[in-house]
Amino acid sequence: MNHLLKIENLNKIFNQGKNSEVVAVRDINLEINNAEIVMIMGPSGSGKTTLLTMIGTLLKPSTGKITMNGKEIQKLSSNKAAKFRRENFGFIFQSFNLLQNLSALENVLIADFNKQNSEERAKELLVKLGLEKRLHAVPNDLSGGERQRVAIARALINNPKLILADEPTANLDSVKGQEVMKLLCSISCEEERTIIIVSHDERIKDIAHRVIYIEDGKLIREEKGQHNTVCTMKKHRENIK
Amino acid sequence: MNKSVFVIAFKNLFKEKGRLLITVGGVTFSVILILLLLGLYAGWSTQVKKFLGGIEAEFWVGSKGSSDLSHGISILPRKTIDQLESIEGIEKVTPFVGRQISFELDGQEAHVYLIGQDEGKIIKPYKIVKGSSNLSKGQIIIDEAFAQENNLTIGDKLIIQGVELKITGISRGGNLLAYTYAISTQEDAREALNANDYTNYFIISAPSAKGDRIAQEIKNKSPDLEIISKESFLESNSAIVKDSFLPIIAVLLIIAFVIGISVIGLTIYTSVIEKNREYGVLKALGYTNFQLFYIAVTQALIAGGLGLVIGNILAPLIARLASEFVGGFIYELNYIKIFAVSLVVIFMSILAALIPLKKIFSIDPAEVFKA
Numbered sequence: 001m002n003h004l005l006k007i008e009n010l011n012k013i014f015n016q017g018k019n020s021e022v023v024a025v026r027d028i029n030l031e032i033n034n035a036e037i038v039m040i041m042g043p044s045g046s047g048k049t050t051l052l053t054m055i056g057t058l059l060k061p062s063t064g065k066i067t068m069n070g071k072e073i074q075k076l077s078s079n080k081a082a083k084f085r086r087e088n089f090g091f092i093f094q095s096f097n098l099l100q101n102l103s104a105l106e107n108v109l110i111a112d113f114n115k116q117n118s119e120e121r122a123k124e125l126l127v128k129l130g131l132e133k134r135l136h137a138v139p140n141d142l143s144g145g146e147r148q149r150v151a152i153a154r155a156l157i158n159n160p161k162l163i164l165a166d167e168p169t170a171n172l173d174s175v176k177g178q179e180v181m182k183l184l185c186s187i188s189c190e191e192e193r194t195i196i197i198v199s200h201d202e203r204i205k206d207i208a209h210r211v212i213y214i215e216d217g218k219l220i221r222e223e224k225g226q227h228n229t230v231c232t233m234k235k236h237r238e239n240i241k
Numbered sequence: 242m243n244k245s246v247f248v249i250a251f252k253n254l255f256k257e258k259g260r261l262l263i264t265v266g267g268v269t270f271s272v273i274l275i276l277l278l279l280g281l282y283a284g285w286s287t288q289v290k291k292f293l294g295g296i297e298a299e300f301w302v303g304s305k306g307s308s309d310l311s312h313g314i315s316i317l318p319r320k321t322i323d324q325l326e327s328i329e330g331i332e333k334v335t336p337f338v339g340r341q342i343s344f345e346l347d348g349q350e351a352h353v354y355l356i357g358q359d360e361g362k363i364i365k366p367y368k369i370v371k372g373s374s375n376l377s378k379g380q381i382i383i384d385e386a387f388a389q390e391n392n393l394t395i396g397d398k399l400i401i402q403g404v405e406l407k408i409t410g411i412s413r414g415g416n417l418l419a420y421t422y423a424i425s426t427q428e429d430a431r432e433a434l435n436a437n438d439y440t441n442y443f444i445i446s447a448p449s450a451k452g453d454r455i456a457q458e459i460k461n462k463s464p465d466l467e468i469i470s471k472e473s474f475l476e477s478n479s480a481i482v483k484d485s486f487l488p489i490i491a492v493l494l495i496i497a498f499v500i501g502i503s504v505i506g507l508t509i510y511t512s513v514i515e516k517n518r519e520y521g522v523l524k525a526l527g528y529t530n531f532q533l534f535y536i537a538v539t540q541a542l543i544a545g546g547l548g549l550v551i552g553n554i555l556a557p558l559i560a561r562l563a564s565e566f567v568g569g570f571i572y573e574l575n576y577i578k579i580f581a582v583s584l585v586v587i588f589m590s591i592l593a594a595l596i597p598l599k600k601i602f603s604i605d606p607a608e609v610f611k612a
Contacts, residue, residue: 049610052610053607053610056525058525058606058607058610059607078529078530079529079530082524082527082528082529083527083529084527085525085526085527086526086527086528087527089527091525091526093522093609093610094610097518097519097522097525097609099249099252099519099522099523100256100519101249101252101253101256102248102249102252106245106248106252109244109245109248110245110248110249110523110526111526111527112245113527154526158527166610
């Protein structure tokens with residue numbers, strides 16, 4: 001099994017040494033494999049988003065190590081981290097975070113730094129996600145589900161090795177939420193991408209290979225997910241077994 | 242550079258039409274102000290040389306220490322002409338009588354620089370716009386700015402120090418801000434200026450090739466005389482504009498420049514604050530601080546460019562309109578100065594984009610994970 005990501009003794013303490021000190025993440029050790037869908041679950045304030053942010057090089061850990069494809073990423077400078085993010089990560093946010101003045105197509109294109117056939121690829125992704133008639137619509141004219149699908153297309157445009165999704169269904173109703181999760185599942189299956197999803201929505205955990213529970217910043221338990229029973233692609237199932 | 246950076250900048254600017262209008266309006270105002278000030282300065286600099294530049298002379302001879310018509314008065318005995326005419330090589334010596342004089346006009350104090358025309362008409366108005374350039378006793382040619390300011394026209398009469406002069410011509414190119422030139426016959430000018438015994442300057446006509454020798458000879462024969470070449474006499478006279486107005490224009494230019502920077506800078510800054518989260522998203526996606534700064538610079542340059550274009554269209558129109566009402570509004574601008582203003586606007590835009598720089602750098606991309 002190939003590890004894509006390895007997290008060792010990861011800690012994050014905010015306001016260290018002050019009265020307001022908060023330990024958000026404590027001694028997390030985790031290995032995530034290629035093409036795996038991992039769901040990080042826990043109550044609000046448990047430290048799951050902090051963990052995701054550190055994996056995404058947007059926040060530096062207080063101590064510990066994050067290695068991706070053999071490269072230590074927690075020490076990268078701001079510019080190197082930015083370069084690393086655009087080459088390796090796709091982000092999906094709870095509140096979609098689309099640029100309000102740009103169309104769906106332009107919102108996808110802003111995350112494409114390779115610029116090779118980018119417009120065709122962006123259109124292809126949006127069509128694949130069922131947005132062929134909404135290419136030029138601005139976010140305000142899109143429904144919540146459509147916005148999240150644009151965000152998913154944006155997360156995929158740069159062919160990332162790892163997709164980091166923070167509460168991707170939180171702002172969607174249950175039907176739209178299930179649709180989005182199915183999409184993420186099929187993306188992982190078809191394109192063999194690794195996805196880490198942070199959520200506290202128990203209804204969506206079926207798509208994961210593993211579900212990790214965090215409480216008070218600590219990894220408290222890990223359980224096997226139902227991905228292999230829901231995934232229709234045999235090859236994908238075999239890879240992760 | 243990522244094409245998206247330009248698209249984001251462009252859309253951010255053009256989707257907020259009210260803000261765009263304010264920004265472009267502010268830059269346009271600033272550009273118009275800069276262009277008008279430069280145009281006025283250039284106009285005045287040229288204007289001040291027009292009348293004197295039209296007088297054909299190799300030298301101007303004045304009393305020791307004199308250098309121009311405005312600073313100090315040159316007074317020379319009339320008989321100095323004999324001394325000068327005796328110098329070999331000099332073709333002609335023309336007495337120049339003239340100085341600033343006040344008189345009452347419609348119950349108000351008015352000023353002109355009254356000059357007496359010589360018989361050979363070396364001294365002549367720069368350009369006649371109305372009436373005739375020929376002068377007889379009891380006639381005067383005034384500048385159009387003076388005519389406009391005092392609502393005077395051909396046939397009107399002025400009484401200058403008891404000498405009644407009828408306006409027979411209105412000329413252009415004799416407005417020097419502080420006063421305007423007026424030309425009468427030398428006889429009338431001497432009477433009005435009470436200059437029967439003296440002459441202010443002597444205009445020397447001579448072949449250029451002999452200029453140095455003649456100047457040296459005048460110096461040798463009359464060490465009390467100041468010999469001023471035509472070029473340096475023109476420069477000294479135009480110094481009145483530089484000395485009096487350049488510092489004022491410089492201050493106004495700085496104000497216009499600061500207005501331009503402030504308007505663009507504040508708009509871009511407000512845009513960054515408003516789009517704080519979107520900038521955070523871009524950072525999270527992998528945009529560097531430099532790329533985000535480039536968005537701000539692009540926005541500033543687009544706004545600056547639009548302001549520049551509109552300003553360049555409006556400034557000459559405003560100048561033309563203003564000159565209809567204000568006689569002294571002389572606007573002249575060449576392509577070099579317009580190009581220089583364009584560079585200033587580019588510089589202004591880049592400088593304005595620096596205002597939100599700190600804010601851009603301090604945006605924390607991790608914040609975008611907050612709902």
